Amino acid sequence: FQDQAEQFFRSGHTNNWAVLVCTSRFWFNYRHVANTLSVYRSVKRLGIPDSHIVLMLADDMACNPRNPKPATVFSHKNMELNVYGDDVEVDYRSYEVTVENFLRVLTGRIPPSTPRSKRLLSDDRSNILIYMTGHGGNGFLKFQDSEEITNVELADAFEQMWQKRRYNELLFIIDTCQGASMYERFYSPNIMALASSQVGEDSLSHQPDLGIGVHLMDRYTFYVLEFLEEIHPASQTNMNDLFQVCPKSLCVSTPGHRTDLFQRDPQKVLITDFFGSVRKVEITTETVSLDRDVAGFESKFPEEELAPEPLKYAEQLPVAQIIHQKPKQKDWHPPGGFILGLWALIIMVFFKTYGIKHMKHVF
Amino acid sequence: MAAPLVLVVLAAVTVRAALYRSSLAVFIAERVEVASPLNAWKRVVEGLALLDLGVSPYSGAIFHETPLIIYLFHFLIEYAELVFMITDVLTAVALYLAIQDFNKVVFKKQKLLIELDKYAPDVAELIQTPMEMHYIPLKVALFYLLNPYTVMSCVAKSTCAINNSVIAFFILATIKGSAFLSAVFLALATYQSLYPLTLFAPALLYLLQRQFIPIKLKSKSFWLYTMQYASLYLCSLVVIICLSFFLLNSWDFIPSVYGFILSVPDLTPNIGLFWYFFAEMFEHFSLFFVCVFQINVFFYTIPLAIKLKEHPVFFMFVQLAIISIFKSYPTVGDVALYMAFLPVWSHLYRFLRNIFILSCVLIFCSFLFPVLWHLWIYAGSANSNFYYAITLTFNIGQILLISDYFYAFLRREYYLTHGLHLTRQDGTEAMLVLK
Numbered sequence: 175f176q177d178q179a180e181q182f183f184r185s186g187h188t189n190n191w192a193v194l195v196c197t198s199r200f201w202f203n204y205r206h207v208a209n210t211l212s213v214y215r216s217v218k219r220l221g222i223p224d225s226h227i228v229l230m231l232a233d234d235m236a237c238n239p240r241n242p243k244p245a246t247v248f249s250h251k252n253m254e255l256n257v258y259g260d261d262v263e264v265d266y267r268s269y270e271v272t273v274e275n276f277l278r279v280l281t282g283r284i285p286p287s288t289p290r291s292k293r294l295l296s297d298d299r300s301n302i303l304i305y306m307t308g309h310g311g312n313g314f315l316k317f318q319d320s321e322e323i324t325n326v327e328l329a330d331a332f333e334q335m336w337q338k339r340r341y342n343e344l345l346f347i348i349d350t351c352q353g354a355s356m357y358e359r360f361y362s363p364n365i366m367a368l369a370s371s372q373v374g375e376d377s378l379s380h381q382p383d384l385g386i387g388v389h390l391m392d393r394y395t396f397y398v399l400e401f402l403e404e405i406h407p408a409s410q411t412n413m414n415d416l417f418q419v420c421p422k423s424l425c426v427s428t429p430g431h432r433t434d435l436f437q438r439d440p441q442k443v444l445i446t447d448f449f450g451s452v453r454k455v456e457i458t459t460e461t462v463s464l465d466r467d468v469a470g471f472e473s474k475f476p477e478e479e480l481a482p483e484p485l486k487y488a489e490q491l492p493v494a495q496i497i498h499q500k501p502k503q504k505d506w507h508p509p510g511g512f513i514l515g516l517w518a519l520i521i522m523v524f525f526k527t528y529g530i531k532h533m534k535h536v537f
Numbered sequence: 538m539a540a541p542l543v544l545v546v547l548a549a550v551t552v553r554a555a556l557y558r559s560s561l562a563v564f565i566a567e568r569v570e571v572a573s574p575l576n577a578w579k580r581v582v583e584g585l586a587l588l589d590l591g592v593s594p595y596s597g598a599i600f601h602e603t604p605l606i607i608y609l610f611h612f613l614i615e616y617a618e619l620v621f622m623i624t625d626v627l628t629a630v631a632l633y634l635a636i637q638d639f640n641k642v643v644f645k646k647q648k649l650l651i652e653l654d655k656y657a658p659d660v661a662e663l664i665q666t667p668m669e670m671h672y673i674p675l676k677v678a679l680f681y682l683l684n685p686y687t688v689m690s691c692v693a694k695s696t697c698a699i700n701n702s703v704i705a706f707f708i709l710a711t712i713k714g715s716a717f718l719s720a721v722f723l724a725l726a727t728y729q730s731l732y733p734l735t736l737f738a739p740a741l742l743y744l745l746q747r748q749f750i751p752i753k754l755k756s757k758s759f760w761l762y763t764m765q766y767a768s769l770y771l772c773s774l775v776v777i778i779c780l781s782f783f784l785l786n787s788w789d790f791i792p793s794v795y796g797f798i799l800s801v802p803d804l805t806p807n808i809g810l811f812w813y814f815f816a817e818m819f820e821h822f823s824l825f826f827v828c829v830f831q832i833n834v835f836f837y838t839i840p841l842a843i844k845l846k847e848h849p850v851f852f853m854f855v856q857l858a859i860i861s862i863f864k865s866y867p868t869v870g871d872v873a874l875y876m877a878f879l880p881v882w883s884h885l886y887r888f889l890r891n892i893f894i895l896s897c898v899l900i901f902c903s904f905l906f907p908v909l910w911h912l913w914i915y916a917g918s919a920n921s922n923f924y925y926a927i928t929l930t931f932n933i934g935q936i937l938l939i940s941d942y943f944y945a946f947l948r949r950e951y952y953l954t955h956g957l958h959l960t961r962q963d964g965t966e967a968m969l970v971l972k
Contacts, residue, residue, distance in 0.1 A: 505589055506589055506611070507611075508607075508784055509784065509786070512780065513608075519776065519780070
């Protein structure tokens, strides 16, 4: 039974968050919204509540005037799967989806007036799933047709998150053209990244629906959705299976992944560690004694990094010294040579104009 | 004539003092039409503060004033308002005295030409009489002091007032005939803002005329005098620049002041023509167009010198106007300076063709400037094109005003020598056009 209890500590997370971002607007980018909503649906189905999902959709497809089936967003042709449903909670909508807002959500540097539903209130035991889709290129992702986020910015944002202890582990999935360029620059620990295509390749869309008139989904996310539909909260499928989703024959582009920053073996990482919010609950009447060795992972933060005692805020600034400082008496004076030269010139001009005979009045 | 002048001065000082104490002072000080990056008061204060902190004021692109201004305001910064009011008064008095002398010169010349029978017989109504010219100096001082542009420029404490006063003293020195003082003030004016360099030609022409040296390229005395004047001017300029070096012990001020004026890096909107063009220009063309725009200021000197060599003071007026229209960072203070001269040419009124529409254009544009600025920057319902349209219209109005005066002046000169009723070869009435 001790072993079963050990299973509880396999991954270090206690809560799950998801940040799902669709960055393109306009009707012909229907598929990006459908992508994001499919991942939203899976993530919700597997247990992450709306309070722990930050859903950013740059445009409203369900109620778009061009939608022949209003209040629906389909992810499969023949309109088999309506991912919009009736309990979708969009947190950032329309023009609120900007690079600035996205980075603020990630780093937590949000104005105090932001409502809770718009905040990523993760802590150092949160596993976060970040899914982004839209149009991108080598090293950037386009937001709303007017701005871009670069891979360097994203990597720095994740590093900020790491330094602020805002995640335990992070899974980053991106479905855009040349998506692999977006995870090239990550340098913070515990990040696993998947992308739908390598640098130089385009991610292609799946099928158009002739009834709606646009492409409904992108290939990569379509196959990921198919894969996720078979996952249930108790499934033991691991990340290696996710890496096999959508081979080149189906996806035309080559999906990529990056696990070098991740400390655990992807074989041991469950899909539900990121996509679901699985409560490990077992009812037992036995008592179990847990000691520190049960935890199967090393402490992530070496002891030296922790400060010996936390500094109280007030002591960090020598306030008493600052407010009683006298202002510095540095005053600039023009050099003596300049003053002498200037006035000598002025006097010379004066006497040249008015004649030397005035000299005797001066002296 | 002293008493009315004193009255005018008092009225002007009252208006300025009242505006200083009102809440409009802050509003006016921020307006881009009045304060440009070259002469804003905020920047002077910033530069002096940087100096107090031990940093060169020319580091960073904030401060673009010459070291002599640093020296002047280092001691006078608490009395800044007084300084600007006194500067305006000095400018007006200098212009007053200059125009008084100029009137005397005009009379003498007119008398000479009448006695030499150079005028046609029927031009009696065109000749200027002492009666009508008696109040012109006072009007000039009035126009300068009570011009809303000058008042706004003074309330905003823009150092354009100091530039104007140096140019006014230069004009006074030139008209009084003192080549030395005129060279010194011209050097100071060029040192302050680069463009008064073009005033060298009219000043030289005036002084040559005063010395009765004929302006022929082969004449030795012409070249001798030109060389003397030019060497006086260049020596004073060099002396002033070297003296400025000793203020801060660095040559930093040269790229900060003259490099800034010539290369126009700051594209804050103003009433000039440079900012919009350069805001939307590709990088690799900007050098070419900067050169073109700057040459445009200096370009009109030689043709105007050839055409107006008999009338150097009018040439000076036109040149001042060209400087204030085409310079890289014009403000309304520069406009006020040449507008102060308009009463001197009030006898040309009957020949001006477009004066009504041009004055309307100028007045309306002056009112529309703040409106469209507000619409662009604050309300967001207009964009820079709107503001630039008004800038363009204002400048076109100014250019047409100057060309109108130019036409009227030349027309009067033609009538003076050829008679008022011009006939063509077949006897019908002829009309003069400016080709």
